[in-house]
C-alpha cells in the first residue's frame with residue numbers, strides 16, 4: 561500500500577491525482593500548514609529530512625520531490641500508458657516539461673509570492689518578476705496552441721506535473737490572458753480521477 565504524506569493546499573495534490581489515474585490503492589497521512597507561516601509541521605521531518613510535501617512511501621521506497629514521484633509511479637505502475645514511447649519527439653517534449661515545471665515555471669511564481677509579502681520594500685523587484693511570469697506563461701500557452709497536452713495529443717505524466725504551476729497561476733488570477741492554459745486546466749479538472757483526488761485530499765486552494 562502506498563502512503564502519501566500530504567500537505568493541504570500543496571504540490572502533493574497532483575500526486576493524489578496521479579494515483580487516482582493509475583487506479584492504485586493508497587493511504588493519505590494528512591498534514592496542515594501553519595495558519596500564519598504556511599509552513600509544514602515539524603512532524604514531516606520524521607518522514608524526510610527536508611520536511612516538505614509530497615513524500616511517498618511504497619514498501620521499501622521513500623521518495624520526495626514531486627517530479628521524481630510522478631516519474632516513479634509512471635514507470636512502476638503506468639503500464640507504458642503515462643509516458644511517450646522512448647525515442648519519439650513526444651518523449652523529448654515529455655522530458656522537458658516534466659523538469660520544466662519545478663525547474664523553471666515555479667521560480668517566478670514563488671518569487672512573486674515571497675516578494676509580495678515585503679510590501680513597498682519589494683516593489684522594485686516586481687517588474688522583473690512580472691516580466692518573467694509573462695515570459696513563462698507565454699511559452700507554456702504557445703506550446704498548447706495545436707495540441708491538448710504538453711507532450712502531444714495524449715495525456716502523460718508530465719501533464720500531471722505541469723498542473724501545479726498552472727493552478728498556482730490560476731489561483732492568483734494570472735491565467736486570464738492565456739486561453740490555451742485555461743483550456744488545459746479545464747480538461748484536467750474535468751477528469752474523474754482529478755475529482756476523486758480532490759475529494760480524498762481535502763480543501764485545495766492556491767493563491768488569492
Ligand SMILES: N[C@@H](CCC(=O)N[C@@H](CS)C(=O)NCC(=O)O)C(=O)O
Pocket residue numbers: 567569570571572598599600601611612613614624625626627662
Ligand atoms: N520541488 C519540491 C518542492 C516541495 C515543496 O516545497 N513543498 C511545499 C508544498 S507545495 C512544502 O512542503 N512547503 C511547506 C514548508 O516548506 O514547510 C517538489 O516538487 O516536491
